[in-house]
Amino acid sequence: MKLLVTGGAGYVGSVTSRLLLDAGHQVTVLDNLVTGFREAVAPDATFVEADIRDAAQVLTPGSGFDAVLHFAGLIAAGESMVKPELYWHDNVVKSLALLDAVRAAGVPRFIFSSTAAVYGNPVELPITESAVKAPTNTYGATKLTFDHALTSEAFAHNLAAVSLRYFNVAGAYISGDHEIGERHDPETHLIPIALQVAAGKREKLQLFGDDYPTIDGTCVRDYIHVEDLARAHLLALDAATAGEHRIYNLGNGNGFSNKQVAEVAREVTGTELPVEIAPRRDGDPATLVASSERAREELGWVPEKNTLQAMIGDAWTFYRKHVA
Ligand SMILES: NC(=O)c1ccc[n+]([C@@H]2O[C@H](COP(=O)([O-])OP(=O)(O)OC[C@H]3O[C@@H](n4cnc5c(N)ncnc54)[C@H](O)[C@@H]3O)[C@@H](O)[C@H]2O)c1
Numbered sequence: 001m002k003l004l005v006t007g008g009a010g011y012v013g014s015v016t017s018r019l020l021l022d023a024g025h026q027v028t029v030l031d032n033l034v035t036g037f038r039e040a041v042a043p044d045a046t047f048v049e050a051d052i053r054d055a056a057q058v059l060t061p062g063s064g065f066d067a068v069l070h071f072a073g074l075i076a077a078g079e080s081m082v083k084p085e086l087y088w089h090d091n092v093v094k095s096l097a098l099l100d101a102v103r104a105a106g107v108p109r110f111i112f113s114s115t116a117a118v119y120g121n122p123v124e125l126p127i128t129e130s131a132v133k134a135p136t137n138t139y140g141a142t143k144l145t146f147d148h149a150l151t152s153e154a155f156a157h158n159l160a161a162v163s164l165r166y167f168n169v170a171g172a173y174i175s176g177d178h179e180i181g182e183r184h185d186p187e188t189h190l191i192p193i194a195l196q197v198a199a200g201k202r203e204k205l206q207l208f209g210d211d212y213p214t215i216d217g218t219c220v221r222d223y224i225h226v227e228d229l230a231r232a233h234l235l236a237l238d239a240a241t242a243g244e245h246r247i248y249n250l251g252n253g254n255g256f257s258n259k260q261v262a263e264v265a266r267e268v269t270g271t272e273l274p275v276e277i278a279p280r281r282d283g284d285p286a287t288l289v290a291s292s293e294r295a296r297e298e299l300g301w302v303p304e305k306n307t308l309q310a311m312i313g314d315a316w317t318f319y320r321k322h323v324a
């Protein structure tokens with residue numbers, strides 16, 4: 001297939017581009033490099049440095065793209081509470097402009113990076129796709145809004161749309177000649193920050209809140225290896241069906257508290273990794289754990305690298321060689 005990957009200079013988009021290319025697809029990456037890195041773009045992909053708002057420059061009528069995989073966006077839940085206008089604009093207004101370009105160019109398939117953050121504080125665990133959607137942060141609200149836009153787009157214009165609701169992505173793609181991983185600057189995610197502490201780049205790991213209703217008072221998240229996640233995109237491309245908006249939760253179904261993550265990071269890195277309890281971060285739900293039964297049944301997706309040790313181990317391999 002001829003594919004347009006928005007956000008292919010970022011973490012999940014660069015790993016997925018690699019797997020798509022290795023499966024024989026033709027990939028064009030469109031990224032404005034606001035948080036991504038030029039060197040993360042797969043060397044055998046075509047690269048267009050542009051904002052998704054201007055995607056019509058690439059998605060011209062007759063350009064012949066078979067699908068758009070839309071990873072580009074702003075991703076920090078904490079920041080979205082401080083600068084909500086930025087998140088509404090970049091994740092909704094610009095994504096709608098991209099959808100206009102998709103429609104005008106007649107692209108038949110669209111795969112979107114949605115998120116567990118659309119659910120907010122769950123009423124029941126694990127979280128299924130039909131659970132109540134009540135985001136506790138602006139980031140989640142913007143992603144849910146675009147999910148709704150895709151539902152109506154599929155219905156009205158026969159698009160084959162798939163939203164993949166990732167839980168917390170971790171790890172790196174370490175395979176043969178390839179080592180592709182997470183680089184955010186500034187970093188806001190728990191695991192890479194723990195690795196910065198292990199590498200001596202930060203003094204200590206601050207854990208935001210220890211008074212949540214969880215096993216040890218710190219938030220609980222479901223971590224999913226980036227390679228398993230990337231594979232789900234290839235399956236979603238095959239399953240996408242004209243006129244339908246399919247939605248899949250992608251996680252392992254196991255919750256780990258922030259304190260447990262710190263403990264495994266200590267084990268994997270063999271360092272002391274000092275931890276300090278800090279105030280809660282606005283907008284954080286207490287617990288997010290996925291039911292991915294639908295993805296298993298309908299896509300045949302089975303996560304393989306499902307231990308925190310494997311995820312933090314691969315992230316540490318990448319971090320020491322390419323980031324530290
Ligand atoms: N990392 C996670 O844990 C996680 C979890 C759930 C969902 N997601 C979603 O997955 C997607 C990818 O996340 P990531 O961790 O790879 O993020 P990332 O920041 O590493 O990658 C995002 C990429 O999009 C590009 N980009 C941002 N705005 C753009 C715009 N307007 N035009 C063109 N390019 C733009 C950035 O330069 C960057 O390369 C995001 O949509 C995010 O919301 C991520």
Ligand SMILES: O=c1ccn([C@@H]2O[C@H](COP(=O)(O)OP(=O)(O)O[C@H]3O[C@H](CO)[C@@H](O)[C@H](O)[C@H]3O)[C@@H](O)[C@H]2O)c(=O)[nH]1
Nearest residue numbers: 075077115116117167168188189190193206207208219281
């Ligand atoms: O220095 C830090 C950083 C994070 N946390 C906590 O660690 C947990 C995980 O936080 P983080 O790694 O920032 O991820 P989330 O806020 O859970 O969000 C991620 O996971 C979501 C899906 O669950 C995605 O939608 C988002 O894009 C992605 O950033 C939360 O309780 C944070 O408060 C800390 O205690 N200290």
